[in-house]
Amino acid sequence: xxxxxxxxxxxxxxxxxxxxxVNLHIASGxxxxxxxxxxxxxxxxxxxxxxxxxxxxxxxxxxxxxMRGVPPRLRNTALVFQNYALWPHRTVAGNVAYGLxxxxxxxxxxxxxxxxxxxxxxLEGLADRRPTQLSGGQQQRVALARALIxxxxxxxxxEPLSNLDAxxxxxxxxxxxxxxxxxxxxxxxxxxxxxxxxxxxxxxxxMHQGRIAQVGTPREVYSxxxxxxxxxxxxxxxxxxxxxxxxxxxxxxxxASRLGPMLGVGSSNHLKPKQAVTCSIRPEALxxxxxxxxxxTLEARVEQVEFLGETVTVRLxxxxxxxxxxxxxxxSQSWLPQTTILLSAQPEDVVILTD
Amino acid sequence: xxxxxxxxxxxLKTHALPLIILAFLGFFLLYPIAYVIPSATHxxxxxxxxxxxxxxxNGQPATRDVWTGYFFWxxxxxxxxxxxxxxxxxxxxxTTVLTTLVSxxxxxxxxxxxxxxxxxLSGFLLVPLILPPFVGALGMERxxxxxxxxxxxxxxxxxxxxxxxxxxxxxxxxLGVIILEVLHLYxxxxxxxxxxLANLDPSLEDAARNLGAGEFRIFRTVTFPLxxxxxxxxxxxxxxxxxxxxxxxxxxxxxxxxxxQIFNQISxxxxxxxxxxxxxxxxxxxxxxxxxxxxxxxxRGQYVMMSRGGxxxxxxxxxxxxxxGIYLFVGVLGLFSVLPHLGVILMxxxxxxxxxxxxxxWTTDAYRLVLSERLAYTSIVNSLWYSLGSTxxxxxxxxxxxxxxxxxxxxxSALLDGLTMLPLAVPGLVLxxxxxxxxxxxxxxxxxxxxxxxxATNPTLLLIMAYTVRRLPYVxxxxxxxxxxxxxxxxxxxxxxGASRWRMLRTITLPLLSASLIAxxxxxxxxxxxxxxxxxxxxxxxxxxxxxRAIFGFWLxxxxxxxxxxxxxxxGMGILVVSLLLASAVLGRRMGELFRA
Numbered sequence: 007x008x009x010x011x012x013x014x015x016x017x018x019x020x021x022x023x024x025x026x027x028v029n030l031h032i033a034s035g036x037x038x039x040x041x042x043x044x045x046x047x048x049x050x051x052x053x054x055x056x057x058x059x060x061x062x063x064x065x066x067x068x069x070x071x072x073m074r075g076v077p078p079r080l081r082n083t084a085l086v087f088q089n090y091a092l093w094p095h096r097t098v099a100g101n102v103a104y105g106l107x108x109x110x111x112x113x114x115x116x117x118x119x120x121x122x123x124x125x126x127x128x129l130e131g132l133a134d135r136r137p138t139q140l141s142g143g144q145q146q147r148v149a150l151a152r153a154l155i156x157x158x159x160x161x162x163x164x165e166p167l168s169n170l171d172a173x174x175x176x177x178x179x180x181x182x183x184x185x186x187x188x189x190x191x192x193x194x195x196x197x198x199x200x201x202x203x204x205x206x207x208x209x210x211x212x213m214h215q216g217r218i219a220q221v222g223t224p225r226e227v228y229s230x231x232x233x234x235x236x237x238x239x240x241x242x243x244x245x246x247x248x249x250x251x252x253x254x255x256x257x258x259x260x261x262a263s264r265l266g267p268m269l270g271v272g273s274s275n276h277l278k279p280k281q282a283v284t285c286s287i288r289p290e291a292l293x294x295x296x297x298x299x300x301x302x303t304l305e306a307r308v309e310q311v312e313f314l315g316e317t318v319t320v321r322l323x324x325x326x327x328x329x330x331x332x333x334x335x336x337x338s339q340s341w342l343p344q345t346t347i348l349l350s351a352q353p354e355d356v357v358i359l360t361d
Numbered sequence: 362x363x364x365x366x367x368x369x370x371x372x373l374k375t376h377a378l379p380l381i382i383l384a385f386l387g388f389f390l391l392y393p394i395a396y397v398i399p400s401a402t403h404x405x406x407x408x409x410x411x412x413x414x415x416x417x418x419n420g421q422p423a424t425r426d427v428w429t430g431y432f433f434w435x436x437x438x439x440x441x442x443x444x445x446x447x448x449x450x451x452x453x454x455x456t457t458v459l460t461t462l463v464s465x466x467x468x469x470x471x472x473x474x475x476x477x478x479x480x481x482l483s484g485f486l487l488v489p490l491i492l493p494p495f496v497g498a499l500g501m502e503r504x505x506x507x508x509x510x511x512x513x514x515x516x517x518x519x520x521x522x523x524x525x526x527x528x529x530x531x532x533x534x535x536l537g538v539i540i541l542e543v544l545h546l547y548x549x550x551x552x553x554x555x556x557x558l559a560n561l562d563p564s565l566e567d568a569a570r571n572l573g574a575g576e577f578r579i580f581r582t583v584t585f586p587l588x589x590x591x592x593x594x595x596x597x598x599x600x601x602x603x604x605x606x607x608x609x610x611x612x613x614x615x616x617x618x619x620x621x622q623i624f625n626q627i628s629x630x631x632x633x634x635x636x637x638x639x640x641x642x643x644x645x646x647x648x649x650x651x652x653x654x655x656x657x658x659x660x661r662g663q664y665v666m667m668s669r670g671g672x673x674x675x676x677x678x679x680x681x682x683x684x685x686g687i688y689l690f691v692g693v694l695g696l697f698s699v700l701p702h703l704g705v706i707l708m709x710x711x712x713x714x715x716x717x718x719x720x721x722x723w724t725t726d727a728y729r730l731v732l733s734e735r736l737a738y739t740s741i742v743n744s745l746w747y748s749l750g751s752t753x754x755x756x757x758x759x760x761x762x763x764x765x766x767x768x769x770x771x772x773x774s775a776l777l778d779g780l781t782m783l784p785l786a787v788p789g790l791v792l793x794x795x796x797x798x799x800x801x802x803x804x805x806x807x808x809x810x811x812x813x814x815x816x817a818t819n820p821t822l823l824l825i826m827a828y829t830v831r832r833l834p835y836v837x838x839x840x841x842x843x844x845x846x847x848x849x850x851x852x853x854x855x856x857x858x859g860a861s862r863w864r865m866l867r868t869i870t871l872p873l874l875s876a877s878l879i880a881x882x883x884x885x886x887x888x889x890x891x892x893x894x895x896x897x898x899x900x901x902x903x904x905x906x907x908x909x910r911a912i913f914g915f916w917l918x919x920x921x922x923x924x925x926x927x928x929x930x931x932x933g934m935g936i937l938v939v940s941l942l943l944a945s946a947v948l949g950r951r952m953g954e955l956f957r958a
Contacts, residue, residue: 058853078856085857091850095872104868105858156858 008069008159008192009034010055015064017050024050025061026216032194032209037186039203040196042213043239048196051213052162055194057081068159079108084153085162089169090145092137098124098148099133105156123155126185143174147181154189163195167202179206200240204228212236229288232273234359237286244292244329246285250358253277259358260301261285265324267301270356277358284359289319289332291355294340295348302356304329304349311341322349379765379777382758386780389826393795394644394787400637400798436642442622446642448535449619453604456542460550460599461592463543463694468554470687474679482691487548489698490941496891496909496930498541498612499916499923500704505537510704513717534615541613542603544698549602550595557591558584593654598785601647605788608893608909612916619643620790620894627797627898640794644787651786702934708927727928730921736903737925740911741932747821747907748889751828755836755885756878758829763840764870768849781837784830789894792830796823796899820899824907827895832888836881843877879943887940891933908933 010032017025025047032038040048053059055066057078066073073081084105092101099120106116124130127147137145146166153161163182167175183206186193197203203210204224212219212227212235220232231237234245248263259277261268268285277283295303306324318338322329331349333341341347373380408416408423416423436442471483504510507526515521561584569579607620616622619639626636679687712722731737762781766774784792800814800823816823847870855865871878893909900906906914908929915926 056853056857058856078853079859079861082859083857085854087850087854089848089850091848091854093851093854093869093873104855104860108859108864152854152858 009067010038010160010192010194011067011070012051013065013067015051015054015061015066017047017054017059017062024216025054028064028216028218030211030218030221032192034192035190037183037193037195037206037208039207039210040194040213041198041200041203041210041239042219043198046213047216048198048213049164052085052164052194052196055160056083056085056162082156082158083160083162084156084158085164086146086149086153086166088165090137090149092145092148092152094137096137097133098129098135098137098140101137101148102152102155104152109156119155123151126154126188127151127181142170143178146170146178150181150185154185154191159192161189161191161193163193165197166195168197168199175202182206204240212239214239229355229357230271230273231286231357231359234284234286234361237357237359242289242330242332244287244289245359246287246327248283248285250277250279250281250283252279258353261358265304265327268356269301269353270358271354272358274360277360281360284361286357286359287351287355289330291351292329292331292349293333293351295350298348299350302351302353305346306349307346308341308343311338311343322347376773378761379773382761382765383777383780385758386783386830390780390783390787390792390830393792393799396799397637397640397644397791397795400634436638441617442639445617445619445622448617449604449643450646452535452539452542452618453600455539456546456603457596457600459539459543460547461596463547464550464554464595466690467547467551468558470679470683472555472558474677474683474687476679476684476687482688485695486551486691487941488695488702489545490548490937496608496705496912496926496933497545497701498609499912499926499930500701500706500708501537501541502612502704503708503923504700504704510719534613537613538610538615538618539603541609541701542606544701546599546602547694547698550599553591553595553598554588557588557594560591561587589657593657597651597654600650601786601788604647604650605643605790605894607790607897608913611897611913620788623790623794624898627794636794640791644791647786647788705927705930705934708924709931711924711927727921727924728932730925731928731932734925736906736911736914737929739904740906740908741929743905744890744908747824747828748886750825751832751889752882752886754825754829755833756882758833759836759840759881760871760874760878762833762837763844763874764866767841767844782834784832785834789827789831789892790898792827793895793898796827796895816899817901820901820905824895824899824905827899828885828889828892831892831895832885835888836878836885839877839881839884840874843874847873883940883943887937890936 010030012028012030015025015028016023024045028047028051040051042048050059054061055068055073057073057076057080060074068081068083093104096104102120102123103116106119111119120133121130124133127150129144129147129151132140132144137148140148149166166182167178170178179202182193182195185191195203195206207224209221209223210227211221214233214235220227220236222230227236228240231240231243237243237245246263246265246268248261248268250259251262251267252260253272254260257271257275258269259272261270261283263285270285292304304324306322306329308320309323310321312319312321313335316335317332318335318341320331320333320338320341322331329349331341410416436446467486471479471486502509506512512521512526516523516526521527565587566579566583569583574582605620607624610616610618610621611624616625619642623636623639623643626639707720709727710723710725711720712724712726713720731741762777766778766781796814797816814823851873852865852869855869856862860868891909892907896907896909897913900910903914912926912929912933915922915929918925
């Protein structure tokens with residue numbers, strides 16, 4: 007169990023800054039996600055934490071100990087690699103035992119703990135197989151066991167599920183959640199899959215072009231995105247441009263847009279009248295209504311209804327701008343293609359973004 | 362100031378390994394070459410006074426250095442030398458063209474068709490590699506001399522007048538050398554072209570087929586251009602090999618080639634710059650060929666590497682007729698290429714063989730003589746030691762270079778890579794010539810360490826170094842190919858779990874690399890055993906002679922000499938067969954990647 011702190015960390019490869027002034031604090035026992043599109047610097051951040059790269063500037067602390075100059079082998083941060091990095095010349099047990107052999111445990115102790123670790127990841131009976139004889143999910147479990155057995159201060163996971171098929175991915179998500187509960191380890195998990203992050207994370211950081219765009223719980227980040235990038239990356243959203251008319255004392259904000267007046271919550275406290283802003287409304291927040299309100303009412307034409315199983319996605323057009331709404335399939339009869347419909351959203355579902 | 366010293370130390374620590382290797386290559390590769398070049402352009406001449414008498418200084422005739430391009434001019438103006446140069450070029454060019462003609466269809470058949478006995482037959486194709494052409498020439502000579510097997514058979518068939526036998530060797534001369542080179546070198550070309558074809562993404566050809574191209578058009582516009590890098594890689598090696606081969610023309614007694622002329626100049630190396638000039642000329646040609654093939658290939662080489670994938674699904678079964686054709690082709694080619702080997706083996710078991718097509722008495726006396734003849738026995742032991750030493754050195758160097766070049770790319774590793782591959786372009790002849798002359802008078806603070814490096818007193822160290830440097834590209838390449846297949850994450854995982862750098866190398870990298878290293882090592886060993894030019898030039902005293910030099914020595918000896926030479930050749934073949942079988946068992950298809958430039 008350990009805390010992690012990144013203090014003004016900067017890293018460049020050649021002329022490109024891949025990590026730019028990152029400040030982060032990860033609490034002990036937290037399952038923390040670094041989330042972002044490829045090339046955003048999340049893996050670089052993770053590799054600096056593991057010690058494979060040194061920051062150009064700034065410092066990384068594990069349990070308040072500065073890590074500069076500490077080689078990977080002394081950091082006790084076990085990493086689960088994206089492609090598992092299982093050694094093909096060693097058996098499953100040989101792979102799992104490696105960290106204990108390095109730590110010079112007796113043969114008996116090693117055998118005992120390897121058995122324990124394989125039991126933890128439910129791979130009893132496969133100890134003598136070669137990694138190549140295992141399925142993707144089983145290889146993933148071996149990689150987890152190999153990392154967990156050394157009782158690391160921090161467990162690092164680098165896109166651990168990206169090579170698995172959809173069903174197995176769901177299964178392994180459960181597995182990782184269970185391991186987190188059972189071990190209580192501080193875990194740092196890198197992914198580009200926002201569903202994975204939202205379903206597992208205690209807290210997450212969204213990264214964009216080397217910087218931290220937003221930190222928070224999945225709920226906070228999803229419903230109160232700090233920027234258009236975060237709103238877009240964390241799921242679909244309708245973006246409606248406008249200008250601020252009035253900032254109210256309760257923190258809500260009135261915006262004039264082409265689609266009518268909108269009332270929403272500001273993503274920052276610095277909103278001023280006449281400022282150009284974007285209103286972000288999640289598709290599921292747009293619901294059909296029969297009465298026209300003072301604000302947040304949109305008149306739109308239903309163009310297409312896409313059937314997705316339990317939900318439907320509705321493509322709409324309002325004053326030439328495309329919109330989309332999501333509704334449960336049951337009860338979606340009110341969306342009739344080629345009809346005009348009135349939609350409304352609650353003010354707390356409208357986020358006013360400044361970029 | 363302290364900080365500067367500290368940083369210098371830090372830099373030295375991280376780059377110590379490549380710097381040490383660079384120093385090694387600098388001393389044993391670049392220096393001998395660099396030594397040859399100025400020697401080719403100057404000589405010492407006695408100073409004369411106006412009346413034409415030598416000026417006496419300190420009781421000795423005074424000398425002075427004269428710098429001149431005269432010897433290069435001599436090469437161009439002297440009819441004989443010019444002819445030698447042309448012959449060498451002719452041998453190299455013709456050999457390259459002929460090996461191409463033989464290898465292209467072979468490679469195409471063996472990668473694109475499936476037929477019965479394919480793997481066995483492809484192994485058979487590699488047989489010529491197991492014998493240095495000059496030992497093969499010993500066997501050929503026996504079959505082809507005026508009263509050799511071929512002529513006697515022809516006389517028996519009344520196809521030749523016994524009183525006017527046709528002297529194949531004397532008449533063949535140049536052609537004989539070329540034929541023997543082709544028979545020896547086509548496997549190298551074949552391995553390269555086959556590897557290039559196998560690495561080609563079959564969907565690229567399918568794309569052309571899909572757009573309506575015919576098979577020949579596909580070959581001309583897609584397949585051939587894409588396999589050019591592999592082809593040039595092989596062609597360069599074949600060209601350089603044929604251009605600089607010393608053993609074969611020597612045994613055929615065909616002295617109008619550059620390599621033999623250089624060999625003949627050794628004894629005058631200290632006084633006559635002509636040898637140096639010939640060496641420099643040889644090197645200029647080989648370097649030009651290397652540069653040319655690299656620039657012709659351009660960046661397409663990288664493209665082939667990128668498009669690898671889906672290999673193995675292309676082979677389609679060959680029809681019965683096609684299979685028959687392939688067997689016929691390989692059979693005839695194989696028969697011709699094993700003729701020299703058969704001749705050598707026959708000779709080694711011969712008790713009596715004169716004026717009959719086949720030996721009339723069989724014996725194992727030659728082998729008994731090998732054991733009792735001091736020269737034969739010591740040369741085999743010598744060769745084993747030299748080869749073992751150079752192989753170990755090659756493995757250590759090759760592994761270090763591969764690790765550094767693959768894991769720490771940068772300017773220093775690019776330099777290291779380039780220097781490691783340089784011996785492919787530098788003929789053994791050139792290196793040996795440099796070795797002969799460049800170290801003997803070296804000293805450091807009065808310590809005459811040059812005498813340890815003087816082949817006239819003891820060539821052991823130099824022979825080992827020559828073998829090491831010459832075979833380093835093959836070992837390093839094998840190690841690099843293996844290294845590239847080890848994902849860096851496999852090593853990082855070990856570090857991440859607490860392993861030190863050394864433990865990681867020992868438990869992860871080396872075991873994963875072992876197959877490549879073993880294969881590279883076996884090849885280095887086998888080729889060191891059969892290294893010809895270095896051995897012929899550097900080993901002058903009997904007690905230091907390696908096996909190839911001893912074979913040549915016996916060959917020149919009357920009476921039982923040739924039989925002992927043949928027995929030793931057969932033993933050498935045996936060692937090589939075992940080595941190559943081991944190597945290909947470990948490496949499989951990747952074997953071809955070792956023989957390229």
